[in-house]
Amino acid sequence: MELNELKQIVEALLVATPEPLTDARFKACLGEQNVEVPLQEVINELQSDYESSDRAFIIKKVANGFQLVTRAEFETYVKGLFSKTGKLRLSQAALETLAIVSYRQPVTRNAIEAIRGVSSDSSLRTLLDRKLLEIRGREDGPGRALLYRTSTEFLQYFGLNTVKDLPKLREVEDILSEDQGELV
């Protein structure tokens, strides 16, 4: 298959896919056809086409796949599609809850509340509503509590490929030494 034809197919898939286009999904769509060019290479070609032809969108690598996103400079207009304010921002409580789940997953509600020191029902609900978290199975222990995890939508929301791309959690020792420093 020629590169040009391949570019068109990938473009069609990017327009139609409801979730990031992964290498595996790309292969599945091609079926029996033999393709030597890796997806990443086709993407690079398309990306530079879009740049040189001044398209209003780019290809973003997210959740180990590729998706079309609008270029940042059009935010002023695009946000009008959603509501007066555009995307809703997460509250501090929701961000804290999300941070705990990200680094501790899978994690129970009790474990989250033990760290935050407050009941976290309503943040959990918001995060489930927005599909940034999902319920995934139960703990093995006696209580068999529900376990929470981050979702693919979480990766998209923060533009990450995997949870491993998150900034590292600071070590307690670091916090302590800094605080001691402040005191002196």
Add this chain to the structure above:
Amino acid sequence: MELNELKQIVEALLVATPEPLTDARFKACLGEQNVEVPLQEVINELQSDYESSDRAFIIKKVANGFQLVTRAEFETYVKGLFSKTGKLRLSQAALETLAIVSYRQPVTRNAIEAIRGVSSDSSLRTLLDRKLLEIRGREDGPGRALLYRTSTEFLQYFGLNTVKDLPKLREVEDILSEDQGELV
């Protein structure tokens, strides 16, 4: 505003819009800015750009608005995105039926329809087709109605070991009741 700039804005809107872009929505996104060119004209310009540059997508007019769709010739590839091994897209009707079977299984079609208040024949068929549900035996009563249950595939999809691992109603209430947090 120049036509080129306008074309880019419309393109960004087409990429990001969750529903067909109407004239009214387009105007709302432009806000205070005065634009003399009608949306239809910008669309025509974009459309011919896409044709001449061999893009894999076109702009389609539907229900008073415009949206990006892949060109028909790529359908062979695009349908691979939605094949059975992929993520599921369920209609609201199918989801409701699935939810009832999950929590009430084994359950008859009559019982499902009593809760939903509408005939659920076609959703049951879809769910059986996609192997999310299966038929397991018949009711003891006089009608000997077929009994529906969720399948092993269903459990795997949600990362559950057994049906008992589904969130219990009490847990559902815990997460869903908005008042709980506020009232206490």
Add this chain to the structure above:
Amino acid sequence: MITKSHRIDLDMFEGPLDLLLFLIKRDELNIYAIPIAQITSDFLEYVKLARELKLHSAGDFVLMAATLMKIKARMLLPIEADGDEEIEDPRTELMNMLLEYKRYKEAASAFENIEREERPHYYHIPSAWNPQQEDQTAILEDVKLYDIMFTFQYLLKNYEEPVTHAVAVEEVTLTEQVGFIGGLLQANTRLSFSDMLSKFESRLIVVVTFLAILEMLRTRQIKVKQSKLFDDLLISRGGKFGT
């Protein structure tokens, strides 16, 4: 100590740990050796001022107040040197909680920054494409277990006879609960805190009752004793009881 900061809205804080971190930072306290008496009284000032605080977190603030008071009581007890066993500082657990919370609070602000950077990008949302789609009106992008639960609960609500919840809105005031505790202490010399709380069904009453105990402690109408850390609190008449 409230004079230092004037009045600060408890709404600013995500919870009791957040408030404690704020107090530690404001007063440049050493987190290794938190002056527990000072921080307890500051903390209680805030909780008292915030009687009209967001009720859903009130219980958590009250719980922390109880914990602080326990630690404070424990610090006052003479240390019994028991062989070579090292005696743990009663504040250690609190310190660990504060540090752990601080890590995630920092992470949350990193998340906020990423959120801001990602904000201007909007993902392409494809129009529905599914030849077998039976119902074009509502397509769910991606079904989660939560959708199943939510849907079932929603259906049940519409299906079952609407149950009329007899929610008697319990109007409990601080004064009433002060009177209530006073009454109990007329009849009994000692009250168990946990026994008393277990009688209440709503957390709102628990919270108000606890605030009443704090108030009565302050005005010395009652005394509160605790024999061991994390033991039940025993309430008895104070020097100014009945005045």
